[in-house]
Amino acid sequence: DIQMTQSPSSLSASVGDRVTITCRASQRISSYLNWYQQKPGKAPELVIYAASSLQSGVPSRFSGSGSGTDFTLTISSLQPEDFATYYCQQSYTTPYTFGQGTKLEIK
């Protein structure tokens, strides 16, 4: 199985900050990398697909980059509604695997 490793596991930031979360795959996955946002008690929501494509309806302050094994999710200017847990997921091959999550908290 492909292992997905996210860093950091948690992050404290303030409204207006720029934050970056990284995700590394244990083998090359081309651009088959997706990012999800999950708030407590809710289902995940797709934020970025194919490494850098913004899902419809997601604010443009979210962006993704990378290919191969190393990927990043960047939020350019944090808003109060962005505080949540973020997961990366590879869709290169089954079993699809997720990272362990990055909890983004208010400083």
Added chain:
Amino acid sequence: QVQLVQSGADVKKPGASVKLSCQASGFTFSDFAIQWVRQAPGQPLEWMGWINAVNGDTKYSQKFQGRVTLTRDTSASTAYMEVTGLRSEDTAVYYCARPRMRGIWFGDFSVWGQGTLVTVSS
């Protein structure tokens, strides 16, 4: 609107089975492969498998092979997942999800059910 609606929470004893449902609306059910993902308390997401709604083909994570069965009823636009031999470690929220695009080759999930909490406890 496009949505997946899942069955309600359930409590089971160790060794029992549970069958969860996921009803689709707002899109053509048979165009998609419905995915199942679970999340144990405080844990990351874990993909379990998919069922191709058009022909019933399935793909399971090796971890769940033999203990999970995915089925569907196209007339009811509903997918089902049965988990047998439940143990305490199976206590989790179980989600169904739909990929962004039609077909079985897409693993980016843009539509999610609300989740079903299954508690396994004696």
